[in-house]
Amino acid sequence: MAFIEPSEELKTGVSSGMAKSIEECSFVAFRSCDEFEGGYLSVVRELYQMPVLPIGVLPSVPEENKRESKVNSNWFDAFKWLDGQKDKSVVFVGFGSEYKMPIQQIHELAFGIELSRLPFVWILGKPQEVNSSDLLPPGFANRTLSLGIVIQGWMPQLEILAHSAVGGYLF
Structure with a gap:
């Protein structure tokens, strides 16, 4: 050698x-x-x-009919919800799978989202040491039921960002 x-x-x-x-x-x-x-x-x-x-973080154009091939019910529910929203009215909130936000920051962000009163879709990764029931502040889900959806786990971010209902993002 x-x-x-x-x-x-x-x-x-x-x-x-x-x-x-x-x-x-x-x-x-x-x-x-x-x-x-x-x-x-x-x-x-x-x-x-x-x-x-x-030049910013620019989403690529999703492949046509890619959505129909998805079998995950969370994906179906999220896109069904987005389909019912007005164009450019929904804020996308997501920090990717790389960053696991501490529970205190998750709660602060949740309060901010709630106070904004804007329609939202929030893709949320759960920290390992936190129970799912403790992930969001008490009552958050009920108080924001008509405003938006929170999805735990991975979602096709580019497809969500490309949806006509999404008008802004926070990540």
């Missing part, structure tokens, strides 16, 4: 082709935003010594 010293490409993680392409550019665009990754984008600006344009 021979040991080969890694090239500069392997050490930096940037291929010479990619580095050359970046050098030829006037700016670099990222599918992100300063609110989510401001620190990282600052590092990239300093590293590349050129403007970095965060």
Whole structure:
């Protein structure tokens, strides 16, 4: 077995082709935003010594008829509920499967959602140490029954964001 010293490409993680392409550019665009990754984008600006344009988090267009192939009843119920809402009237709330929000933050967010009085769909990941019955503040489900839905677990976020009823998002 021979040991080969890694090239500069392997050490930096940037291929010479990619580095050359970046050098030829006037700016670099990222599918992100300063609110989510401001620190990282600052590092990239300093590293590349050129403007970095965060273009936002843009949902892709879902495949046609993909919804009909879903068998999960939570998905069916969520889309059925969304189908009954006015266009651009629903706020999507979700933080992805990567972030497990502490129970205190879940309760604070729930109070904020309730006080907004806006229609909402909230995809909520449950922290492991919390019982499902304790996940939301007492009475939240009853008080918001006519406003929105809370779904525990994974949902097809891009399809929900692409639904005509969704007019904004919080994640």
